[in-house]
Amino acid sequence: MRLSLRIAAVAIVLTSAATAASADTLEKVVILSRHGVRAAMSSPEKLEEASARPWPRFEVPAGHLTARGSTLVTRMGDYYRQHYAAQGLLKAGDCSAVYAWANVTQRTIATGRAYADALAPGCALAVNTVGEGNNDPMFEPVKAGIAKPDHALARAAVAGRVGGDLSAWSASHHQEAEQLDALLMQCAKGPCPAAPGKRRVFDAKPGFVDGEELAGVSGPEAFASGVTESLLMAWADGRDFAGLGWKGLDEEALTRAFFLHQAEFDLRLRTPYVARILAGHLADRLAATVEGGAGSIGPADAKLVVIAGHDGTLASLGGLLRMEWTLPGYQPNQIQPGGALVFERWKRDDGVRVVRVRFTGQSLSQLRNMTPLDAKTPPLSAPVFIQGCGTAAPAFDCRLEDFETVVRSATRADG
Template sequence: MRLLARFSAFALAALVAAPAAAQASGETLEKVVILSRHGVRAAMSSPERLETATARPWPRFSVPPGHLTANGGTLSTLFGAYYREIYTRQGLLAGADCGQVYYWANVTQRTIATAKALGEGLSPGCAVDVHTVGEGKADPLFEPVKAGVAKADLALARASVAGRVGGNLAAWSAGHGDAIASLDELLMQCGAAPCPKAPGKRRVYDEPASFLDDADETVGISGPEAFASGITESMLMAWADGQDFAGQGWKGLDEAALLRVFPLHQAEFDLRLRSREVARTGAGHLASKILATLETKPGKEAIGGPDAKMVVIVGHDGTLAMLGGLLGMEWVAPGYQPNQIAPGGNLVFERWKRADGVRVIRVRYAVQSLSQLREKKPLTLAAPPSASPIFVPGCSEASFDCPLDRFGAVVKGATAR
């Protein structure tokens, strides 16, 4: 963890120093695409359903299930204001031109509201126009199979997933024993796992690991990891929203406890969504659209008009997970698991023109820390979010620069069947 903290500090220092370094080296930032997860939302399940898995009452959200909370909107606006500050300093954004940033979101309330909230900080004084495909329609960026731009081969996808665990989900799950015990102790508030069974309660231990046959677009998984995935995400959202767990009688729930139980969610997410065939089907169209947007002469496949300096796309954690798996991109941030996508976390693609005339793509993952989320801390160049530079396999150089033409080749190669 000390090594991780030192690396993160180095990355943050490099990011803060980037404006001056770019000016001194003659580099020019030309285009930015931000792919963001929506901000802090209410739990997808009802409190009553969540309480079947816990010994203590569950905090109540003030908005319907799955909706962006008021705190979530505030946190997204803080993130947008940070990007306004850094990209104004880097010379990408200037003045009050309201056409500099183009916003696209999936059709859910939480994604549209997140885009609007980001825009309040990123495009202050502007009427933020969030583009969508329209209510009731499937967006190809986020649901390519339902939208008809991709066809899922579930047998191949399942083989892609099964091949990563030797076809044995039970053996894979057995490796998560410590995290399973930590979650059981936290949810059931006992001293040592396995906690005693209680009438009407679901336990993380109770469901055997297995593949599901009813998945329609991805590969379904059941077991402790799948059980934990939903419950720990709800816990993360409530924690980030500032909910009072201690007031509900919970003991031992803090950032350290969250970090101990996050591995279960991340293991399930990584296996189910980052596996090659799942990621190719789910994120291939999105990757092609991002490439078209970053190219110097964007064609009709680009998102936003040619005059947009920035394009902000707001989707879901699965959106980022599948794109990361497709392109082999890895990241880590303090307080989270490797490749974990916290609320509001985003992948940033920047197109730079270096002093030698070469255009390169620089990619990073940026996210607010757990304390920045819970305490709604303003983000500034002096107090930035966590930033992790990303190495794109087959493209990035030792400097992390990824030449634009090679980035295009990587995307095209990854999306080809």
């Protein structure tokens, strides 16, 4: 076949595919988002115990959404509004189409506010919560009293994933710990020389710790988790590390540094028993919302529901439903500020209703540069396969009834 005929044939196929896709109707969207960029949870003085260089200062209290963090969430909200208006889901002035829910922390409520204002400009939407002083069962099911975990079983489930030996599991990450030590202590290659008075990644001994977590762990991974999150937040907030004497801190170094954080998150939050306790109620509510039936978050007829939570919220839900994702510049299953699992309910041209899931969020560069987002400059996005109902369709279509079955099975599993 001549080249021109081949090109024409490909064009016909692509046109047919586009026509088929355009015949599908988007009916509902649920966005489960992590909050935006916040101030570090630890003080600069505490963080400086773990590094050779000073740490940037934030202008807001520990854990609060920063002004830049609010702007970055607004960028995502603007993008969602444009994207879903183009899909025919949202219309200007239709204030009832959008519903916002947030956990009861400053950073999640402020994130919900930024989303609501961007998704429905001029509507002055409320950001709904369970109310100050209350525990939201979607985010804190144990504290809210709707989940009754077996703490010994939670530890056993976590231990069972590492052969019962946390030390051996942690030792397999020695190279990554050395790389983080070199970055924090600013030497050419880790482990760096002794530094009296400093907390080092290798000082943390692997083991289980008592506390609020179902199966909290200690060790280099847990040490790294808090420190590297603080690095990410300050980086995304545009802070000047070079001006404070830091060397070698760039996007590539950050991506490497996130490895230990993700290892700890995967073990602590994505272990199936733990994930079911932490995310079971949320998964049931989310499925009801996607379906638009009883138990929906917000009015059943809302077109777009945005839920502002935490990275742990998305991590445990991902573990429960065995969802995996990877975006360029991040570790597998990492959840950057403003990163979101987006659940879309479509009615295909064949009449079948399906659920399509994707993970989306800003790149490290988009966060650092506060890049405006639109169809030509979108955030990063990856389709997510739902085990047990995903198909070989390009967006891994999962039939709506099969999605509901998968969620019911996951939230009611034994052990």
